[in-house]
Amino acid sequence: MTDFPIQNLPYGVFRNGDGPVSIGIAIEDFILDLRVTATAGSLKSLPPETRRACAAESLNALMALTPAHWRELRARIVDLLSGEPYLVPMKDAVMLPPAVIGDYTDFYASIFHATNVGSLFRPDNPLLPNYKYVPIGYHGRASSIVLSGAAIRRPAGQAQDPGATTPRFGPTRALDYELEAGFFIGTGNALGEAVPIESAEDQVFGMCLVNDWSARDIQAWEYQPLGPFLGKSFATTISPWVVTMEALELYRAPLYQRPEGDPAPLPYLDSARNRVRGAIDLTLEVEITSAQMRARDMAPFRLSRGNLKDLYWSVAQMVAHHTSNGCNLRPGDLLASGTVSGLSAESRGCLLEITRRGADPVALPTGELRKFLEDGDEITLRGYCERAGLPRIGLGTCSGTIALG
Numbered sequence: 001m002t003d004f005p006i007q008n009l010p011y012g013v014f015r016n017g018d019g020p021v022s023i024g025i026a027i028e029d030f031i032l033d034l035r036v037t038a039t040a041g042s043l044k045s046l047p048p049e050t051r052r053a054c055a056a057e058s059l060n061a062l063m064a065l066t067p068a069h070w071r072e073l074r075a076r077i078v079d080l081l082s083g084e085p086y087l088v089p090m091k092d093a094v095m096l097p098p099a100v101i102g103d104y105t106d107f108y109a110s111i112f113h114a115t116n117v118g119s120l121f122r123p124d125n126p127l128l129p130n131y132k133y134v135p136i137g138y139h140g141r142a143s144s145i146v147l148s149g150a151a152i153r154r155p156a157g158q159a160q161d162p163g164a165t166t167p168r169f170g171p172t173r174a175l176d177y178e179l180e181a182g183f184f185i186g187t188g189n190a191l192g193e194a195v196p197i198e199s200a201e202d203q204v205f206g207m208c209l210v211n212d213w214s215a216r217d218i219q220a221w222e223y224q225p226l227g228p229f230l231g232k233s234f235a236t237t238i239s240p241w242v243v244t245m246e247a248l249e250l251y252r253a254p255l256y257q258r259p260e261g262d263p264a265p266l267p268y269l270d271s272a273r274n275r276v277r278g279a280i281d282l283t284l285e286v287e288i289t290s291a292q293m294r295a296r297d298m299a300p301f302r303l304s305r306g307n308l309k310d311l312y313w314s315v316a317q318m319v320a321h322h323t324s325n326g327c328n329l330r331p332g333d334l335l336a337s338g339t340v341s342g343l344s345a346e347s348r349g350c351l352l353e354i355t356r357r358g359a360d361p362v363a364l365p366t367g368e369l370r371k372f373l374e375d376g377d378e379i380t381l382r383g384y385c386e387r388a389g390l391p392r393i394g395l396g397t398c399s400g401t402i403a404l405g
């Protein structure tokens with residue numbers, strides 16, 4: 001079952017063997033080479049800025065155009081696919097990062113995640129009072145974003161063990177993943193110009209999967225008072241294919257319905273359109289394979305399954321809030337959702353929540369127990385949209401293996 005039927009057409013960047021770097025479009029097990037297509041003159045009905053962007057070595061120039069350009073290109077690609085397009089077998093391609101990511105912001109948009117994590121650290125007061133008003137986020141580190149498949153080195157850092165009165169320095173003993181969705185900024189906004197929520201999605205080019213690897217012991221010791229720092233910045237993995245907002249159009253859903261008694265969002269974070277279709281009905285899954293499972297040729301073990309539509313805050317609200325102080329977003333910037341968790345126990349998006357900070361370990365099919373990740377563990381994220389009467393489209397996979405110490 002492919003994630004990439006013709007209704008999807010996600011963009012990525014790849015190298016075909018020893019050949020030059022091209023932008024590509026995934027179609028089932030093949031890639032349409034957009035550089036070759038542009039150079040062959042097959043895009044000559046399109047504006048010169050679109051043709052130039054298609055021949056580039058990253059998606060930034062294409063992202064910098066407008067939704068009208070993106071729609072026109074997609075329509076032309078659909079036409080081309082009924083002819084004899086230049087296709088490369090996906091198995092011959094080496095995938096490269098889709099964009100030069102200038103800035104990376106990670107939000108905290110799942111109220112279930114925020115409540116579960118809060119209850120571990122502050123049992124009496126799990127959800128801080130600002131949560132229902134402010135889309136909480138922190139500025140992540142763009143330089144350590146890596147592509148799916150890159151090995152993850154266990155970071156060293158400062159942490160204070162339970163009962164200890166001074167911190168220790170050494171390899172983290174609480175390495176975790178976070179199941180997240182990422183949004184690539186397209187056109188962007190000028191410094192000083194806030195983006196109104198009504199047009200916020202015009203600034204979004206498309207989506208990928210994000211694994212925000214986290215060292216919980218380092219994070220717990222350092223996070224007050226200024227938030228996450230070295231417990232997060234050692235690595236973040238993204239998937240190689242960027243699924244456009246246009247492809248996701250049929251899978252939009254009403255925004256998470258705030259329970260009775262919750263405050264309404266402030267006006268700059270509210271619009272009728274956002275309430276009716278601000279969410280995306282996208283199933284998200286996490287699988288683990290330990291070194292022992294691989295040695296015994298065992299199938300991956302599913303740790304959780306959730307849905308992006310359970311987020312308390314939408315991507316439009318994230319963009320409107322991020323720019324509300326005049327902060328400029330630029331083409332290729334990445335906004336991540338924060339860990340996606342739902343109400344049910346099966347939909348908790350990280351080990352911190354699943355094992356309740358190690359108190360309740362997960363048993364793998366080998367009998368191995370996991371409080372947090374061990375060296376050799378491979379984590380794979382998947383995301384896909386599925387609705388009756390519609391084709392399934394997906395984001396592909398986002399994998400990383402903890403390097404052997």
Ligand code: MN
Nearest residue numbers: 178212338339
């Ligand atoms: Mn995160």
